[in-house]
Amino acid sequence: MKSLLNASIVFENHQSPDFLSQLLEYLQIEQHNRFVYQFENSRGKGQILSTEIEQGFEVELLQLQLNEDLHIKPTPSEENTRWNVSICNDYLYTKELAEITSNNYPYCVVLSSSSVSNARIFPANRPIFSFSLTFSKDWIETNIIQDLKEEPAERLNEIIQSNESVFMIDNIDVDLHRIVDTLLNEDLYQQNTKLLFYRTALDLTLIFFKKLINKSIFIPTNQNFKKRDIQKIHEINEAILTDLSKPCPSIEELSKSVGMSTAKFKTLYKAIFNNSVYNYHLNERLVQARRYLQSGKYTINEVAYMVGFNYPSSFSRIFKKTFGQSPLQFMGLHYEEGQDE
Structure with a gap:
């Protein structure tokens, strides 16, 4: 029997179910509820949520606290058939984090291809958080690249067609942290539904690829x-x-x-x-305004002042220019939707 002090899981990087099955075996989890696994035993305690949203698109959420260190050692594939995006505790990749500056968020974002050996350590007696999306090359081509404009499509296609090993790690930012907040605040395990998981995974997917294409994360060292x-x-x-x-x-x-x-x-x-500071800030104000309007709790004038506009007329003009409808039209649309329900 292997010593817990040297416990490790070795799996094929291009076969995601291989990692899950070995992790469940190590954690001594025998029973599960659909795609949700919960345990508390001599290995530790925690929850795992893992499912295939659709062919070529898998999601996995780990929230664990183990009693001994666990080494995760993927075996690289010969080609980049799969790609993984993970938001996780920033101490899981200790060796590679030499250039990562600590921030207000205890997480980092990682992009890796199946031809790389991105070893991790799940340290003992620390809360482990990892939310991972795994895509096949075909899924990215069908669901992401074909909907992009020519230049960003070429940029992303160049990344996924390469068979060079890719492992990039960076600080999380405010947008990605909002995804983490959703995962920590939503009771995904109790709801036990793919719909909520799918929505959160899709939000992260869209945000991540937009940032990757626009170089908003993984700033080139050159x-x-x-x-x-x-x-x-x-x-x-x-x-x-x-x-x-x-x-x-x-x-x-x-x-x-x-x-x-x-x-x-x-x-x-x-x-x-x-983006410029002004435009980024303006977009955030308008997105927040739309949330306020959709709630139905505030008047248009109240919302304008709540998001920093001194003149409601200016707010209405910019809102319509941005979203294609005035605040009044937007409120009317959502009022009608509420009535239909």
């Missing part, structure tokens, strides 16, 4: 951006978004607060978010 500078941008951006009723600070104020020149700040912000 741009000579320091990880600490990137983290400063994420931190200041999160601070701006905490109260959308306040006007966005000027570039001069923002750059001074993080100790950068205005030119460097604008360049780095654009590289990370593929």
